[in-house]
Amino acid sequence: MTGGHPGLRAARGALGSAIFWVGLLFAASLFLLPTLRPLFEWAFPGVEPAVYNRTTFLALWLSHAGLVLVSSLVSALVGIGFALFVTRGAGREFRAAVDSVAGIGQTFPPTTVLAVAVPIVGFGVTPTLIALMLYGLLPIVENAIAGFESVSASVLEAGAGMGLSPLQLFWRVELPLAAPLILTGIRTSVIVNIGTATIGSTVGAVTLGTPIISGLVGEKMPYVIQGTIVVGLFAILTDLVFDRLDQALRSRRNG
Amino acid sequence: MTEAVAANPARGNRVLLVLAGLGWLGMIGAGFVSLAPNRLMSGRPLSLWMVTDWPTLAGITVLGAALLAAAFRPQGKALHRATALIAALLLLLIFFAAGRAAEALSAAAGPVARISLGTAFWLTISCTSLAIVDSFQRLKAGPVLRIGTALAVCASVAVMAAGGVFDALSIMVEYRSHQTSFAHELARHGVLVLGSVGAGLAIGVPLGIKLTSSLRLRGPVFGTLNLLQTVPSVALFGLLIAPLSLLAAAVPALKAFGVEGIGATPALIALTCYALLPIVRYTYSAFSGVDPVVIEAGLGVGFTRGQILWRVSLPLATPVLLAGLRIVLIQSIGLAVVAALIGAGGLGTFVFQGIGQDAVDLVLLGTLPTIFLALATDFTLKSVTSILQQRMAP
Amino acid sequence: MIEIERVVKSYGDRKVVDQVSLTVESGAFCVLLGTSGCGKSTLLKMVNRLIPATEGTIRVGGEDIRGIPAEQLRRRIGYAIQSIGLFPHWNIEDNIATVPRLLKWPEARIRDRVTELLDLFHLDPELYRRKRPSQLSGGQQQRIGVARALAAEPELLLMDEPFGALDPITRDVLQTELARIHKATGTTILFVTHDIDEALRLADRIAIMDSGRLVQHTTPIDLLEHPANDFVRDFIGRSEISLKLLSVRTVAERLRPAERGDGEPIAATAPLREALALMIARGTGRLPVSDAAGHPVGAVLLEDLIQ
Numbered sequence: 001m002t003g004g005h006p007g008l009r010a011a012r013g014a015l016g017s018a019i020f021w022v023g024l025l026f027a028a029s030l031f032l033l034p035t036l037r038p039l040f041e042w043a044f045p046g047v048e049p050a051v052y053n054r055t056t057f058l059a060l061w062l063s064h065a066g067l068v069l070v071s072s073l074v075s076a077l078v079g080i081g082f083a084l085f086v087t088r089g090a091g092r093e094f095r096a097a098v099d100s101v102a103g104i105g106q107t108f109p110p111t112t113v114l115a116v117a118v119p120i121v122g123f124g125v126t127p128t129l130i131a132l133m134l135y136g137l138l139p140i141v142e143n144a145i146a147g148f149e150s151v152s153a154s155v156l157e158a159g160a161g162m163g164l165s166p167l168q169l170f171w172r173v174e175l176p177l178a179a180p181l182i183l184t185g186i187r188t189s190v191i192v193n194i195g196t197a198t199i200g201s202t203v204g205a206v207t208l209g210t211p212i213i214s215g216l217v218g219e220k221m222p223y224v225i226q227g228t229i230v231v232g233l234f235a236i237l238t239d240l241v242f243d244r245l246d247q248a249l250r251s252r253r254n255g
Numbered sequence: 256m257t258e259a260v261a262a263n264p265a266r267g268n269r270v271l272l273v274l275a276g277l278g279w280l281g282m283i284g285a286g287f288v289s290l291a292p293n294r295l296m297s298g299r300p301l302s303l304w305m306v307t308d309w310p311t312l313a314g315i316t317v318l319g320a321a322l323l324a325a326a327f328r329p330q331g332k333a334l335h336r337a338t339a340l341i342a343a344l345l346l347l348l349i350f351f352a353a354g355r356a357a358e359a360l361s362a363a364a365g366p367v368a369r370i371s372l373g374t375a376f377w378l379t380i381s382c383t384s385l386a387i388v389d390s391f392q393r394l395k396a397g398p399v400l401r402i403g404t405a406l407a408v409c410a411s412v413a414v415m416a417a418g419g420v421f422d423a424l425s426i427m428v429e430y431r432s433h434q435t436s437f438a439h440e441l442a443r444h445g446v447l448v449l450g451s452v453g454a455g456l457a458i459g460v461p462l463g464i465k466l467t468s469s470l471r472l473r474g475p476v477f478g479t480l481n482l483l484q485t486v487p488s489v490a491l492f493g494l495l496i497a498p499l500s501l502l503a504a505a506v507p508a509l510k511a512f513g514v515e516g517i518g519a520t521p522a523l524i525a526l527t528c529y530a531l532l533p534i535v536r537y538t539y540s541a542f543s544g545v546d547p548v549v550i551e552a553g554l555g556v557g558f559t560r561g562q563i564l565w566r567v568s569l570p571l572a573t574p575v576l577l578a579g580l581r582i583v584l585i586q587s588i589g590l591a592v593v594a595a596l597i598g599a600g601g602l603g604t605f606v607f608q609g610i611g612q613d614a615v616d617l618v619l620l621g622t623l624p625t626i627f628l629a630l631a632t633d634f635t636l637k638s639v640t641s642i643l644q645q646r647m648a649p
Numbered sequence: 650m651i652e653i654e655r656v657v658k659s660y661g662d663r664k665v666v667d668q669v670s671l672t673v674e675s676g677a678f679c680v681l682l683g684t685s686g687c688g689k690s691t692l693l694k695m696v697n698r699l700i701p702a703t704e705g706t707i708r709v710g711g712e713d714i715r716g717i718p719a720e721q722l723r724r725r726i727g728y729a730i731q732s733i734g735l736f737p738h739w740n741i742e743d744n745i746a747t748v749p750r751l752l753k754w755p756e757a758r759i760r761d762r763v764t765e766l767l768d769l770f771h772l773d774p775e776l777y778r779r780k781r782p783s784q785l786s787g788g789q790q791q792r793i794g795v796a797r798a799l800a801a802e803p804e805l806l807l808m809d810e811p812f813g814a815l816d817p818i819t820r821d822v823l824q825t826e827l828a829r830i831h832k833a834t835g836t837t838i839l840f841v842t843h844d845i846d847e848a849l850r851l852a853d854r855i856a857i858m859d860s861g862r863l864v865q866h867t868t869p870i871d872l873l874e875h876p877a878n879d880f881v882r883d884f885i886g887r888s889e890i891s892l893k894l895l896s897v898r899t900v901a902e903r904l905r906p907a908e909r910g911d912g913e914p915i916a917a918t919a920p921l922r923e924a925l926a927l928m929i930a931r932g933t934g935r936l937p938v939s940d941a942a943g944h945p946v947g948a949v950l951l952e953d954l955i956q
Contacts, residue, residue, distance in 0.1 A: 090269075093268075093269050093270060094269070094270055094273075096270075096389070096392045097270045097385065097388075097389055097392075100385065100388050100389075100392075101385065103633070104630065104633075106585075107585050107626070107629040107630050107632075107633045108589075108626055108629065109588065109589025109590070109592050109625055109626075109629065110589065111589065111592045111593055111603070111606065112589075112592065112606070112621075112622040112625055112626055115606045115609070115610060115618045115621070115622050116618065116619075116622055118610060118618070119615035119618065152732075152734070154730060154732030154733065154734035155734045155735070155736060155737070156734075157699075157730060157732075157734055158728065158730055158733070158734025158735070158736075158794075159734070159736070159747075160699060160723075161694075161697060161699055161723060161728035161730070161807075162723060162724070162728055162747055162748055162751075162797070162798075163720045163721070163722070163723030163724035163725075163726075163748060163751060164720070164747070164751065165720045168751075173736055173738075176738050177736075177737065177738055191485055194487055195486075195487030195488055195489075195490075196487075198487045198488075198489045198490065199488075199489060199593060199596075202596070202607060202610055203610055209487075209489055212489050212490065212493050213489070213596065215493070216493065216496075216596055216597060221496065221497050221500065224493040224494075224496060224497065225493065225494070225497055227490070227493065228489075228490040228491075228493045228494045231486075231487055231490050232486045232487070232490045232491075232494070235485045235486055235487055235490075236482060236485050236486070238485075239481070239485045252738070
């Protein structure tokens with residue numbers, strides 16, 4: 001066997017993987033940015049303190065990730081639920097209408113959804129969550145509908161004819177076959193939400209956008225750069241993880 | 256736009272039932288407009304019947320009841336046309352009622368009072384619009400009818416606005432106090448969108464076409480563009496500010512050309528970067544989707560490669576290209592709002608100012624035109640695409 | 650095995666199946682034959698309750714199917730359809746194992762059953778069990794579809810135009826295999842087709858349907874010799890009847906034991922059509938006949954074919 005010890009081979013495989021490197025950089029940015037203080041002091045003289053220290057980047061990231069996670073979970077459940085309703089039985093009549101609403105909704109810029117939520121529920125986490133949930137719903141609904149419709153009718157007929165109960169048919173056949181498209185929808189939703197959440201700082205939510213906005217408002221460029229680095233790496237890392245998940249799903253499907 | 260679903264048509268229209276039902280519930284249970292004593296305090300919601308005169312109220316009730324009744328009748332083309340007409344009339348009447356209500360309230364409450372549109376208004380506007388869309392889908396209405404109706408409705412609202420019907424509403428008050436800067440920011444927004452999409456097309460279309468023939472480049476190009484799109488917009492804007500401001504500091508002459516750290520330049524560059532991925536992807540998809548058999552036939556006839564591109568591939572690729580154009584324009588309209596955060600101007604200025612001042616109407620002054628622009632672009636391009644497709648496959 | 654009593658299926662005012670009564674004996678191969686829209690597929694799907702009957706009773710193995718929970722009923726019945734419907738995200742073994750797993754068979758027994766079925770269809774078990782449906786040809790997929798239907802050793806097999814989407818050669822091969830498997834397993838088969846030749850070849854009894862009604866239910870030979878009405882005659886093809894009879898009757902029925910002939914013998918079990926074809930090819934009016942072991946048992950004469 002080439003490569004020697006299996007642990008070493010695995011390590012080499014990991015080293016080659018983009019996820020590993022980006023993940024490493026991201027973790028470094030979360031914890032080690034303050035060590036770059038001399039660099040920022042040199043590049044931007046006069047900015048005190050040179051590294052954003054109102055809150056740790058770790059805390060910012062946890063809050064940001066928490067917002068995205070909660071809203072994505074809710075959107076996923078509701079979105080898949082809507083798609084389920086609309087792809088069978090009585091709900092089919094609503095399919096065209098749901099399509100229209102989703103299409104129209106996606107033309108709304110995400111920032112406007114956020115902006116409109118504020119007068120209704122106030123500042124802070126609440127409007128951000130609402131905006132994230134509403135906006136995140138749309139790609140999930142569209143993709144889940146496409147996913148369920150991609151399951152061939154003859155597969156479902158064969159399954160029912162063989163004696164799979166409706167629940168078994170859904171869980172063992174329809175959902176696994178629809179999964180890749182559903183995952184694509186969730187992926188789009190999560191990535192857009194990471195972006196929208198950064199803007200949530202303008203309405204008082206604590207996110208990785210906070211140093212960026214604070215830097216823009218107070219003309220402190222280093223903060224903008226620091227926030228950008230962390231949130232950029234976070235977004236890229238998330239996308240890579242989803243990519244890996246997508247590959248794993250597809251290879252399980254096709255062997 | 257998807258095909259209409261004919262569920263059991265004899266049994267009625269469940270979608271219309273839901274929409275009409277929601278509209279009724281909203282009108283009864285929520286505020287149509289809200290009245291605030293001044294700009295700083297929050298408003299008191301007022302129901303439709305409290306603020307509307309009898310004729311208008313009767314009109315809305317009758318039309319609303321007609322829609323609800325139509326949901327129970329056996330469906331047919333005539334009923335769908337009637338439903339669309341009733342819904343359109345109801346839509347315009349609700350707009351009218353809102354304007355008149357504001358007028359009446361403002362006369363009574365004085366110039367400092369603020370009258371804004373309430374939940375019931377937004378809900379019924381959305382429901383009636385969706386009812387029109389639903390009827391058109393069931394009618395399988397062609398683009399001409401859809402465009403005609405949209406233009407008629409928009410024109411009617413515009414006429415009402417020009418006639419001063421909405422002048423008492425707080426959003427119009429806000430508009431009047433920001434009239435010049437609104438025009439300025441609207442223009443800025445347009446420049447940001449059209450400039451970035453234009454630049455994106457100039458770079459992206461040739462790149463997309465090149466990718467159809469170059470397998471090697473595909474991976475790296477799509478990889479880089481994907482990476483760019485993943486990064487949140489504020490971050491990308493912010494990331495461009497630093498180098499650009501350093502550049503401007505080092506070479507002051509550039510400032511004369513408008514290259515600064517803050518401002519339109521980083522926004523334009525960032526917006527162009529965001530525009531590139533959809534443009535390249537859709538161009539690639541459009542041209543690689545052209546049936547190779549057709550291209551071979553063209554070669555056989557004696558066309559040069561250039562002629563094939565122009566006369567064969569381009570017409571066939573047009574629907575997909577238009578879809579990509581639609582998506583990139585809508586994306587840019589939305590992203591340009593964020594550009595206000597880095598001082599680039601645009602409609603986002605009002606949004607963020609409004610958030611800062613806790614002034615709803617200022618926020619709406621930025622949000623509503625943005626949404627309208629996005630919807631109008633979406634609708635126009637979808638109509639153009641469907642007209643073209645009708646021509647190509649009669 | 651199957652008792653269909655005055656079954657009706659209507660959608661609104663439209664009767665898709667109209668007062669059909671039919672009995673299928675245990676172990677028989679019954680073909681539901683007819684044109685598109687005559688109700689044969691609908692009738693088939695009423696047997697496993699994929700479509701509920703509007704009126705009438707259906708009994709399987711003596712039990713009224715309405716008294717059995719639908720899933721339980723379907724797990725006792727094999728179901729193979731034209732579009733096959735193999736689960737694309739599972740390999741061949743998992744596909745075949747679907748119903749046995751639902752019935753909670755022990756894994757070892759399932760594994761053996763999969764091997765047995767793949768052998769039955771002449772597919773190398775070790776090579777095919779891990780493959781995915783997308784890696785198989787249309788003919789192979791349909792074999793797996795039928796294997797999947799047979800996996801749980803059902804008493805009854807329902808087949809809805811299973812070979813309709815295949816090319817003629819594959820169809821012919823699969824028909825032969827199905828006939829072989831029917832003989833080997835003794836499963837009752839209810840088979841829907843619009844192809845008269847397929848029906849004549851495979852069926853013990855043919856039930857021919859038109860516009861929802863059962864027109865005639867009898868053996869292939871009887872159908873050809875005594876068609877019930879003009880519809881049946883036209884369906885078979887009036888000018889074809891005599892030729893089709895030649896496909897159904899065997900050499901053994903026209904054998905002259907005392908006679909002999911020259912050249913390659915023809916098997917006694919071969920259809921008369923094959924004898925005629927050989928006679929034309931060789932330019933002779935007489936063929937020697939042999940039995941399964943190859944021993945000469947007589948001859949068949951052209952004049953006996955024209956009877």
